[in-house]
Amino acid sequence: xxxxxxxxxxxxxxxxxxxxxxxxxxxxxxxxxxxxxxxxxxxxxxxxxxxxxxxxxxxxxxxxxxxxxxxxxxxxxxxxxxxxxxxxxxxxxxxxxxxxxxxxxxxxxxxxxxxxxxxxxxxxxxxxxxxxxxxxxxxxxxxxxxxxxxxxxxxxxxxxxxxxxxxxxxxxxxxxxxxxxxxxxxxxx
Numbered sequence: 412x413x414x415x416x417x418x419x420x421x422x423x424x425x426x427x428x429x430x431x432x433x434x435x436x437x438x439x440x441x442x443x444x445x446x447x448x449x450x451x452x453x454x455x456x457x458x459x460x461x462x463x464x465x466x467x468x469x470x471x472x473x474x475x476x477x478x479x480x481x482x483x484x485x486x487x488x489x490x491x492x493x494x495x496x497x498x499x500x501x502x503x504x505x506x507x508x509x510x511x512x513x514x515x516x517x518x519x520x521x522x523x524x525x526x527x528x529x530x531x532x533x534x535x536x537x538x539x540x541x542x543x544x545x546x547x548x549x550x551x552x553x554x555x556x557x558x559x560x561x562x563x564x565x566x567x568x569x570x571x572x573x574x575x576x577x578x579x580x581x582x583x584x585x586x587x588x589x590x591x592x593x594x595x596x597x598x599x600x
Contacts, residue, residue, distance in 0.1 A: 415475075415478060415479060416458060416461075416462070417479075418461070418462035418465055418466055418475065419462075419466070419526060420525065420526050420568070421458050421459060421462040422436045422437060422440065422459070422462050422463065422466065423436055423440070423526060423566055423568040424436050424466075424526070424566045425526065425528035425564060425566045426476075426528075427528075428466075428564075428566065430467055430469075432564075433463065433466050433467055434463075434467065435584060436566075437459065437462075437463040437467075440459050441456070441459060441460075444456045444459055509588070509589050509590045509591065509592060510531065510588055510590075510591045510592070511591070511592040511593070511594070512591065512592070512593050512594075513593065513594050513595075513596055514527065514567075514569070514593050514594070514595050514596065515596050515597075515598050516569075516573075516595060516596070516597050516598065517597070517598055518597055518598075518599070520569075521569075521572070521573050521574075521575075521595070521597050522571065522572055523571060524568075524569045524570050524571030524572065524573060525568075525569055526566050526567070526568055526569070527566070527567040527568075527569055528564065528566055529564070529565045529566065529567050529591075529593075530562050530563070530564055530565075531562065531563040531564075531565055531583075531588070531591065532560055532561075532562060532563075533560070533561050533562070533563050533585075533588065534558050534559070534560055534561075535558065535559060535560075535561050536557065536558060536559075537550055537552055537553035537556070537557055537558060537559045538552075538559075539551070539552040539553065540552070540553060540557065542557045542558065543557055544556060544557040563583065563585055563588065565581060565583055565591065567579060567581055567593060569595070573595050574595075574597075575595065575596060575597045576594065576595065576596075577594070577595040578592060578593065578594050578595075579592070579593045579595070580592050581593065
């Protein structure tokens with residue numbers, strides 16, 4: 412049996428991505444891969460359209476996920492972990508509002524590639540007290556700090572055979588972060 416195409420990988424989204432995230436990924440990639448603009452064949456664009464049509468429809472997505480579960484003999488990629496650079500690290504984000512981090516992969520993960528579902532911690536103004544920390548009493552949600560920590564899910568597409576030291580600049584749809592710079596390190600076993 413032929414292995415089905417991984418529509419999540421084609422769109423560059425995590426398996427638990429929302430419909431809105433799938434739509435944003437499709438729009439961005441459709442501009443890049445459209446045959447009139449890209450100067451390449453229509454195959455990549457047709458795969459993108461099929462991926463979007465399948466994953467944007469709840470019932471078709473459920474059936475596709477079931478088919479993937481039965482067709483795959485392997486689990487999802489076991490990404491090692493993502494860590495922040497040390498405090499004295501000289502690499503700094505290029506633009507203000509950018510974050511930097513490192514991706515540690517095993518040699519097998521680097522050869523295989525895939526989509527890394529990254530969960531970025533962000534500090535944001537507390538929506539309950541609008542960042543004031545409270546007027547008379549401390550805000551219960553942020554304990555008077557005026558900020559809360561939230562998580563920003565960002566799927567990062569890692570190409571197969573990625574070399575040591577590769578730096579990815581990932582743009583996100585969030586006003587708190589302009590971009591994320593990720594450096595790949597391959598962990599020797």
